Amino acid sequence: MRYPLTSHFDRVPLAHAPTPFEPLPRLSAFLGGPAIYVKRDDCTGLAFGGNKTRKLEFLMAEALAAGADTVITTGGVQSNHVRQTIAAAARLGLKSEVVLRRVVSWPDAAYAASGNVLLDRLLGAAVHILDANADAAATMEEIAARVRRQGAKPYVVPLGGSNAVGALGYVRSIEEITAQAEDAGLNLTHVVHAAGSGGTQAGLAAGLAALDSPARLVSIAVLPAAAELGRQVADIVPGVMARLKSTKVVAPAHLAVNGDYAGPAYGQPTPAMIEAVTETARREGLLLDPVYTGKAMAGLFALVRSGELGRGHTVVFLHSGGAPGLFAYPSLFDGSDAPWPAVLKAGGKLL
C-alpha cells in the first residue's frame, strides 16, 4: 500500500494496516439499496483496536519526539479512546494517567466495571474517575503539574485524540479506502462514519479533498450537539490541510454532521441503534458498538430506507471499533425477543 499523503510524517507504527475492506452482501440485500462495504478499522489490532489507534500513531510520535514518559488523556468511563491510548503507552514503555468522567448514566452495573474501564485497569493506567460536570482539562493539568514536579515529562492527548496531528490518522485511512475501492473496481460514492470529537471526520474530509475524490462524506453524530461538533471539525481541518501542504478546498458539506440519529444524549441507546447492531451481528457476523458505530449504522439504514442512498450508489461504512462497549450494556443485547428491552423504556427519558 502506498500512502502519498502521509508517508513522510513522523509516525509510530501501532496499527495493523491496511485494515480489511470487505463487502456486506447480506446487509446490502436486507436493506435493498446500495452496495455496502465495510472498512474494518475495528481491526487495527491494539488492545481490541479501533479508530483511535490510527490517530495515536501520529500523536505518540509527537510524544516521543518531545521526550515524554507519561501520557495523560481523558474520556468517558467507557471511552475507547482512553483504552487505546493506555495500550499505546504500554506498548511504548510509557506510563499513563487517565481522567474518566461519568458522562453517561446507565443502569447496568457492568457499565461502571466492565468493557473499556476494566481494560483500562488491566492495561496498567492510573485511573481517576470524576463526576459528569467536573473539569477534566483542569484535572489533567493538575496531574501534568504533579508529574513535572516529580521530574517526569507528561504529554497530554486531547479528548478523542482530535487535533490536526491525530487527524492525520484518518487521512491515512481514507488513503487506504480509496486505494482498496479502486483495486476492487468500485466507484465509491459515499463514506459513512460515526462522529464524536471531530478528528476522524476532519481527517477523512481533508483526505478526500487532497485526493480529489468525488466520494461524499456522510458523518453521523453520536451526540445531539451536531452543529457544535461541525464547528469542531471546521476548526481542525485547516491544520490538517496545512500539514498536507494542500490548497484543495474541503467540501463545505463535509464539515456538516447529521444529528438525526444521536438520540437523547451521548451513550444513551436508541431503538434504531439496537436494531442496527442486532441486524448487523445476525446478518454479517459483524459486531458494531452501542455508542458510535451502532448509531452510525442506524443512520445508514434510515438513509437507505428514505431513498437518499439507493441502487447505483456504492457505500463504505467505516467501522471505527468500540465493540468492548457492548459489555457495558448487557441488558440491551441479551437476545430477548422484545423489540428492545424494558430497561430502555424505563424512565421514558431514555427514548
Ligand SMILES: *Cc1c(COP(=O)(O)O)cnc(C)c1O
Ligand atoms: C471515538 C470514536 C468514534 C468517533 O471518532 P471521533 O474522531 O472522536 O469523531 C467513532 N467510533 C468509535 C468506536 C470511537 O471510539
